[in-house]
Amino acid sequence: MERVTLLAGGVGGARLAHGLDRALRPSSDGTASGGADAAHPLTVVVNVGDDTELHGLWISPDIDTVVYTLAGLNDEDRGWGLRGESYATLEQLARLGEDTWFTLGDKDLATHIVRTARLRGGAPLSRITGEIARSLGVVPRILPVTDDKVATMVDTPAGRLGFQEYFVGHRHADQVLGLHFAGADAARPAPGVAAALTEADLVLVAPSNPFLSIDPILAVPGVRDALTTTGARRVAVSPIVGGAAIKGPAAQILESLGHEVSALGVARLYAGLVDVMCVDERDAHLAAPIADLGFEVLVTDTIMGGPEGRERLARELLA
Amino acid sequence: MERVTLLAGGVGGARLAHGLDRALRPSSDGTASGGADAAHPLTVVVNVGDDTELHGLWISPDIDTVVYTLAGLNDEDRGWGLRGESYATLEQLARLGEDTWFTLGDKDLATHIVRTARLRGGAPLSRITGEIARSLGVVPRILPVTDDKVATMVDTPAGRLGFQEYFVGHRHADQVLGLHFAGADAARPAPGVAAALTEADLVLVAPSNPFLSIDPILAVPGVRDALTTTGARRVAVSPIVGGAAIKGPAAQILESLGHEVSALGVARLYAGLVDVMCVDERDAHLAAPIADLGFEVLVTDTIMGGPEGRERLARELLA
Numbered sequence: 001m002e003r004v005t006l007l008a009g010g011v012g013g014a015r016l017a018h019g020l021d022r023a024l025r026p027s028s029d030g031t032a033s034g035g036a037d038a039a040h041p042l043t044v045v046v047n048v049g050d051d052t053e054l055h056g057l058w059i060s061p062d063i064d065t066v067v068y069t070l071a072g073l074n075d076e077d078r079g080w081g082l083r084g085e086s087y088a089t090l091e092q093l094a095r096l097g098e099d100t101w102f103t104l105g106d107k108d109l110a111t112h113i114v115r116t117a118r119l120r121g122g123a124p125l126s127r128i129t130g131e132i133a134r135s136l137g138v139v140p141r142i143l144p145v146t147d148d149k150v151a152t153m154v155d156t157p158a159g160r161l162g163f164q165e166y167f168v169g170h171r172h173a174d175q176v177l178g179l180h181f182a183g184a185d186a187a188r189p190a191p192g193v194a195a196a197l198t199e200a201d202l203v204l205v206a207p208s209n210p211f212l213s214i215d216p217i218l219a220v221p222g223v224r225d226a227l228t229t230t231g232a233r234r235v236a237v238s239p240i241v242g243g244a245a246i247k248g249p250a251a252q253i254l255e256s257l258g259h260e261v262s263a264l265g266v267a268r269l270y271a272g273l274v275d276v277m278c279v280d281e282r283d284a285h286l287a288a289p290i291a292d293l294g295f296e297v298l299v300t301d302t303i304m305g306g307p308e309g310r311e312r313l314a315r316e317l318l319a
Numbered sequence: 320m321e322r323v324t325l326l327a328g329g330v331g332g333a334r335l336a337h338g339l340d341r342a343l344r345p346s347s348d349g350t351a352s353g354g355a356d357a358a359h360p361l362t363v364v365v366n367v368g369d370d371t372e373l374h375g376l377w378i379s380p381d382i383d384t385v386v387y388t389l390a391g392l393n394d395e396d397r398g399w400g401l402r403g404e405s406y407a408t409l410e411q412l413a414r415l416g417e418d419t420w421f422t423l424g425d426k427d428l429a430t431h432i433v434r435t436a437r438l439r440g441g442a443p444l445s446r447i448t449g450e451i452a453r454s455l456g457v458v459p460r461i462l463p464v465t466d467d468k469v470a471t472m473v474d475t476p477a478g479r480l481g482f483q484e485y486f487v488g489h490r491h492a493d494q495v496l497g498l499h500f501a502g503a504d505a506a507r508p509a510p511g512v513a514a515a516l517t518e519a520d521l522v523l524v525a526p527s528n529p530f531l532s533i534d535p536i537l538a539v540p541g542v543r544d545a546l547t548t549t550g551a552r553r554v555a556v557s558p559i560v561g562g563a564a565i566k567g568p569a570a571q572i573l574e575s576l577g578h579e580v581s582a583l584g585v586a587r588l589y590a591g592l593v594d595v596m597c598v599d600e601r602d603a604h605l606a607a608p609i610a611d612l613g614f615e616v617l618v619t620d621t622i623m624g625g626p627e628g629r630e631r632l633a634r635e636l637l638a
Contacts, residue, residue: 055432055433055436056432056435056436056437056439056440057432057436085407086405086407086425088404088405088407088424088425088426089408089425089426089428089429089432090429091426092425092426092428092429092430093429093432093433095429095454095455096429096430096433096450096451096454096455097433097450097454098429098433105407106405106407106408106411106425107407107408107410107411109408109411109428109432110408110409110410110411110412110414110415110417111411111415113374113375113376113408113412113428113432114374114412114415114416114417116375117374117375117376118375120375121375131415131416132415135414135415135416136414136415
């Protein structure tokens with residue numbers, strides 16, 4: 001069976017992971033071997049640069065988005081969090097004088113309470129993530145890129161901001177002058193991460209934000225090397241379609257950091273890291289200049305509408 | 320203005336505290352001086368022997384019962400927790416594999432999250448308790464007897480149990496062979512506790528369980544001495560009425576530890592600690608033998624039905 005490893009941030013990574021999970025399930029296409037006990041061929045390596053502590057609880061937004069999406073529990077309309085949430089705890093936290101700018105639902109809080117308690121008990125984030133994922137019925141392996149703390153810091157004209165302060169607090173409206181991944185230099189890949197890259201048949205880079213989601217993964221020493229030297233076929237999906245980001249501030253950041261706001265600009269960032277650039281049909285005209293950079297180019301519909309759209313894109317990437 | 324200090328456990332202490340709060344409020348009887356900014360004459364010193372950690376959160380059940388009751392937010396029907404609770408977080412905690420034998424509502428969890436975060440931030444429990452109480456509109460001063468950890472351990476035929484394991488987990492069904500207050504020897508009274516006893520005009524011992532609620536308060540070095548030596552008038556309200564406990568396992572514990580299950584048995588426990596024993600009308604026949612122990616005896620209706628009943632008893636105790 002083909003072993004597939006996906007590097008993922010939040011929503012874009014979660015959607016592609018969902019499509020891959022569907023495409024690789026034995027029940028789905030009949031080609032995968034083994035029963036429910038066999039290891040799933042998909043490993044998702046997830047960014048932790050967005051992680052933060054709020055109300056004394058450790059929040060891992062990208063991990064949770066991937067896990068909730070694979071569990072079929074995510075709020076599709078909103079793009080984050082769990083469906084059918086209530087906010088009784090958050091309202092009471094506000095009443096108790098807590099600053100509740102970061103929305104946390106009652107069910108979501110259970111994840112953060114469990115994660116925090118187990119971290120304080122000495123368990124590594126990777127083990128806890130696996131426990132939470134299995135409890136929610138997720139079969140693919142979800143790995144934080146590291147069990148150490150890596151904090152994405154955003155340099156703006158107003159100074160250096162923590163990631164959630166920039167992203168949620170300021171609604172990613174500040175100009176991004178630079179990014180810094182605090183703690184990355186001393187971080188080690190979580191158990192299984194390096195092997196997931198070096199032993200994979202296919203490594204995918206999700207259509208996540210290259211600066212905010214993929215770079216902090218690659219900033220963990222050993223990860224970029226593993227991606228560079230793996231024998232796996234490596235494919236990146238552009239998060240920029242028609243000169244705009246599918247979601248989030250990728251376009252603004254490309255521009256403010258002096259890159260072309262296009263799939264070609266993204267391809268330049270990934271030169272030497274992946275073999276194939278997957279771009280949307282709307283960017284078919286960029287196939288030639290991207291190929292000139294040394295990439296193979298896959299042109300397809302990269303907008304993952306529903307579960308079927310995700311699975312269709314996953315199958316094209318697997319093929 | 321008369322300064323009143325109440326030693327309290329959970330429900331019985333909370334109800335009497337509520338009555339005292341009503342009776343001592345300027346708006347209530349017109350005799351108290353000062354406006355909203357003046358210090359309230361009531362201090363409630365609360366047991367922390369029931370405190371426990373669950374899901375990594377620090378739970379202080381007696382403090383919360385007192386605070387919620389004074390805030391008018393408690394669930395009167397159930398006797399604990401907040402009114403109008405939901406349990407979305409607890410249900411999700413169970414789904415994530417947590418043992419949820421201890422019921423925690425969504426709003427209640429906000430208290431535990433805030434307390435835990437602030438404790439981990441280095442704040443003492445007494446300061447945090449004051450912050451939470453003020454946030455919920457509570458005016459009297461609520462003090463944990465100590466900022467240090469004191470854990471009531473219950474010796475039973477099945478071995479030594481933690482308090483909540485005994486009380487909630489086993490529904491206080493085990494025979495109590497003895498009690499141990501772990502950590503008490505090294506604990507210090509929280510700031511204000513000793514002065515609240517020595518500088519009070521009236522010290523009340525609530526109709527709380529003498530073994531489970533009052534003893535762990537007195538076990539903190541300095542507290543028993545302060546109660547013994549204070550110039551305040553000292554009055555205890557019997558939690559045993561007509562040979563039975565108003566609530567909880569006080570009767571069983573009196574019996575299993577070899578005491579008479581009556582207000583007289585309670586009075587013997589409090590000999591030398593208080594000047595006046597307040598017993599229920601149903602125990603009027605015990606007034607003479609209690610007086611023989613050296614107490615003054617106040618006979619009245621000690622069952623605090625609603626807010627008016629609590630205030631009535633409070634006024635009798637203050638008079």
